[in-house]
Amino acid sequence: MPRETPSHAPGGEPSRPIRSWVRSSPGTHVWLAVIAITSLCIALSPDGLDHYLLHRNSSNLYELSRHPMQALLGSAFWIENPASLLLYAVLFEVFHAPVERWLGTVKWLVVVATAHIAATLISQKVVLEAIQDHDVPRSMAHVVDIGVSYGLAASVGILTYRLPRPWRWFYLAGAVAFFAVPLVTNHTYTDLGHAISLLIGLAFWPLTRHVPDKPVVHAGASDPH
Template identity: 60%
Template sequence: MTWAKDWVGSSPGTHIWLLVIGITSLVIAAASEGLGQFLVHRTSSNIHELNEHPLPSLLISGFWIERPESFLLYAVMFELLHANVERWTGTARWLLTVGGAHIAATLASQELVLLAIEGHRLPRSMTHVVDIGVSYGLAAAAGVLTYRLRPPWRYGYLAGVLVFFGIPLLTGATFTDFGHAIALAMGFAAWPLTPAAAEEPPPEDGTGPADRAAGPPPEQRPESPQER
């Protein structure tokens, strides 16, 4: 099917990422309960792993999901969000946006966990909490996709995104909900990286490019009074 090949070829990063998640999901599904728990903890970007293995834990945690049965749902979300954003902005800018959001949201959310532990609002066992998944990257892609839509669809989509991520944040938010909000905000902030930022707004004076290139019209000299 040519259309499927073209679609995958136009968003290679999305589908490579999805392929890796599919493989790791199969590993979790086939592993024993003990091995599965070891893997999700070992690949988490929690406080313990960030202290012990900061760079690997930040990167690897984005290639695992805790429940393999959710893979099909994530596949749909990848096609709707990541693939469209990558096709529109290009692989490099897409990767910079979602990768940066994943890292920033992970670090910020775990800092909140650390502060809560130090303030005795969370148990110290939360330093080993399972923190893996791809949702921060999806939240960032959802933010970027806002600029892909034209009004009035943009406003309806934006309202839906804000409600989806805002309600959990306002009703008993977890550290993951804060991470989603940070990633979404970074997606919104990535507007300069989108093709929409390169589109020149129409001039306010109503002149076209040719008129502006020609310069201002010559001044009209007042006619001298004619002799009678």
């Protein structure tokens, strides 16, 4: 009599939906893993070295003028406070992962990379003009400017088109308010970058056309090989 092969290994069932989710959004989780590594470097670095690493990988005016490509790329993989890593992990799962799974890795990467680069360059151009007009001190050219949140704002924007009406409009109103209120009240260059990134995400609406819906990973779903 043939032996019956169990459909799931004992104790392995809970890991399958998690593994499926991670494999369906590889770019998000590779990015998050790199941020976890750089955050660990900051947390374990002696006094002085952590500040050097953050400044060296910032996309501020000073670093952009010396090595622009490294500054733009490097700033996307660091966060200033390692204690906020858990918060970023949640935000990556809530916004980046669904967008990547919906649009595909290439389109998702186009959206977040465009937002990160454009928002950084535009906001730093405004800083340069403010320095030249003597509206802000020249030390603004050396501030820590790491742009992980710019890509997040772009994913928040484009995710609008994933939601059905009328919930789409409530979500959009909340997103606009979340980024517009700090820009109006605080007038910081980071808030400007966030607002620009949100608009860039919204402007990528053409990428969302004719994208087929993909099934949601369920708790009992099998993990394809």
